[in-house]
Amino acid sequence: MVNQLVMAAAAGLAGSSAVAPETLLPLPPMGFNNWARFTTNISEAIFVDAAKAMAETGLLAAGYNRINLDDAWSTMDRAANGSMVWDDAKFPKGFYWLTEHLKSMGFLPGIYTDAGRRSCGGYPGALDYEQIDLDDFTRWGFEYLKMDGCNMPGRGEAVYRSIYGRWNKMLRAAEKPMIFSNSAPAYFSGRGLATNNLTNWYLAMGWAQKFGQLARHSADIVNYPSGNAWASMQFNYNQHVRLARYQIPGFFNDPDFLLVDHPSFSLEEKKSQFALWCAFSAPLILSTEMSALKREEIAYLTNKHLLAVNQDRLVQQATLVSRDGAWDVLSKSLENGDRVIAVLNKGSTSGSITVSWDRIGLSPDALLAAEQVLVSVQDLWTGESVDLLATESRGVTAENVPSHGTAVFRLKKSASAVTPTGLIFNTRSMKCLTDQDGESTQVRFATCNGSDGQTWRVRSDGHIHSLLRRNECLVDVEGEMSTDRAGCQSNAWRYETSGNLIHGGSGRCLTEGADGRATAAACGIERNEQVVGLPIGVTVVGN
Numbered sequence: 001m002v003n004q005l006v007m008a009a010a011a012g013l014a015g016s017s018a019v020a021p022e023t024l025l026p027l028p029p030m031g032f033n034n035w036a037r038f039t040t041n042i043s044e045a046i047f048v049d050a051a052k053a054m055a056e057t058g059l060l061a062a063g064y065n066r067i068n069l070d071d072a073w074s075t076m077d078r079a080a081n082g083s084m085v086w087d088d089a090k091f092p093k094g095f096y097w098l099t100e101h102l103k104s105m106g107f108l109p110g111i112y113t114d115a116g117r118r119s120c121g122g123y124p125g126a127l128d129y130e131q132i133d134l135d136d137f138t139r140w141g142f143e144y145l146k147m148d149g150c151n152m153p154g155r156g157e158a159v160y161r162s163i164y165g166r167w168n169k170m171l172r173a174a175e176k177p178m179i180f181s182n183s184a185p186a187y188f189s190g191r192g193l194a195t196n197n198l199t200n201w202y203l204a205m206g207w208a209q210k211f212g213q214l215a216r217h218s219a220d221i222v223n224y225p226s227g228n229a230w231a232s233m234q235f236n237y238n239q240h241v242r243l244a245r246y247q248i249p250g251f252f253n254d255p256d257f258l259l260v261d262h263p264s265f266s267l268e269e270k271k272s273q274f275a276l277w278c279a280f281s282a283p284l285i286l287s288t289e290m291s292a293l294k295r296e297e298i299a300y301l302t303n304k305h306l307l308a309v310n311q312d313r314l315v316q317q318a319t320l321v322s323r324d325g326a327w328d329v330l331s332k333s334l335e336n337g338d339r340v341i342a343v344l345n346k347g348s349t350s351g352s353i354t355v356s357w358d359r360i361g362l363s364p365d366a367l368l369a370a371e372q373v374l375v376s377v378q379d380l381w382t383g384e385s386v387d388l389l390a391t392e393s394r395g396v397t398a399e400n401v402p403s404h405g406t407a408v409f410r411l412k413k414s415a416s417a418v419t420p421t422g423l424i425f426n427t428r429s430m431k432c433l434t435d436q437d438g439e440s441t442q443v444r445f446a447t448c449n450g451s452d453g454q455t456w457r458v459r460s461d462g463h464i465h466s467l468l469r470r471n472e473c474l475v476d477v478e479g480e481m482s483t484d485r486a487g488c489q490s491n492a493w494r495y496e497t498s499g500n501l502i503h504g505g506s507g508r509c510l511t512e513g514a515d516g517r518a519t520a521a522a523c524g525i526e527r528n529e530q531v532v533g534l535p536i537g538v539t540v541v542g543n
């Protein structure tokens with residue numbers, strides 16, 4: 001303790017943070033956190049050894065430059081002056097030494113606390129000690145703060161909003177910048193799923209986007225060595241795809257840690273997690289024994305093609321192009337105009353699937369008109385590129401994707417403009433908006449089945465049509481949703497951060513009614529029936 005105070009006086013709080021919170025974290029953070037691998041069994045050595053291993057294996061050079069402490073670093077009580085106290089038994093050299101040591105190696109240190117009375121592990125929480133704690137964490141040398149939400153003074157969304165709001169205010173006024181990782185939304189996802197009401201989850205995501213740089217939105221990824229890593233990863237993945245509209249440059253949806261040495265995780269499965277997190281431009285925070293990484297694990301974690309997709313400056317979160325029982329196809333754009341396609345095989349056998357040019361968001365006609373017939377497609381696992389004939393091949397084929405594997409392709413920018421293309425789905429029911437085959441022009445919400453009738457093109461003028469009826473666009477006819485040729489001129493839609501798809505004329509919102517009926521109804525606030533996911537690239541009004 002004496003040591004802490006002397007060093008605190010010496011360190012001072014020099015410098016000022018002229019950095020706007022919006023530009024604090026332009027790219028997804030990459031690094032290490034102890035929690036899923038070591039939970040409360042932590043010590044100085046875990047972080048020092050992780051840093052050493054990351055430097056030696058090339059992970060640091062690949063961009064994994066954060067070492068984040070999680071829960072259980074402190075004593076159970078605060079000091080007489082109100083400060084938290086690091087546990088000397090676990091951290092004999094103290095935090096000034098630790099942060100300096102990590103920085104001297106090229107890492108950025110991060111710390112954890114809880115916005116409530118106690119952390120999830122029962123350690124002191126920051127409630128009513130906010131300024132003392134922020135000052136201490138800054139003085140100790142930390143630059144990143146994960147703020148958990150256990151043991152809050154109430155369970156309501158408004159309670160969380162006000163206490164996390166305090167932090168936002170303090171951080172904006174702070175002299176030194178501190179990256180703020182906000183776990184509040186995670187406390188509403190589970191409750192929402194249990195009650196079938198996600199309104200508070202959406203509200204919490206809405207303010208989390210304004211209050212910090214990243215937000216844990218869902219359940220904890222499974223802790224070593226128990227549970228099923230694939231099931232846990234798939235759960236978080238499926239939560240993540242509901243939230244793409246919140247991700248903007250400077251704010252990241254966080255689907256939790258990358259697992260590597262969990263005993264239930266096969267190599268194919270962990271590579272899938274990595275590929276998907278890269279396609280999402282999600283934080284890449286590893287929770288694994290760094291010094292025990294195998295050669296093939298280091299190889300995929302440092303795959304430069306996939307890391308470039310993760311760290312692309314546009315930081316788009318790939319969205320679903322199509323989904324059925326076996327396959328999810330996702331896409332997004334990169335800053336230089338390239339297109340990324342990820343293909344996840346959820347099934348139990350290997351298989352192949354072709355993603356058409358249309359579904360990728362390109363137009364072979366436009367390529368032809370520009371006299372460009374070749375599209376360069378790179379397989380990001382192998383780095384190999386092939387030129388495909390846009391006029392003759394039906395699209396990009398992911399061949400022999402193993403069960404639970406993910407193929408990822410990067411298409412070079414072409415002469416075709418990109419039209420955001422993919423699913424429009426209710427993010428609670430996960431039902432897909434469907435242009436029906438046959439006579440009826442009525443649209444409905446139905447189980448996602450990978451069909452053209454569920455693959456929507458959202459034109460930049462706000463008109464929306466499926467690949468089934470290319471000349472007929474979504475219309476709101478006195479509250480009934482259908483498709484109609486005239487809709488491609490007269491019925492523009494806009495998409496808002498709320499997740500509402502709003503008709504430009506009537507001001508009504510696309511709504512999922514009973515038995516999958518699609519209607520247009522008066523817009524409410526984050527009503528479960530009215531929150532939908534759209535393909536990335538569509539302008540989100542309010543972001």
Ligand code: GLA
Binds near residue numbers: 112119121148183
């Ligand atoms: C919560 C968080 C985890 C971890 C633990 C620590 O469960 O979601 O990531 O921080 O608390 O107790």
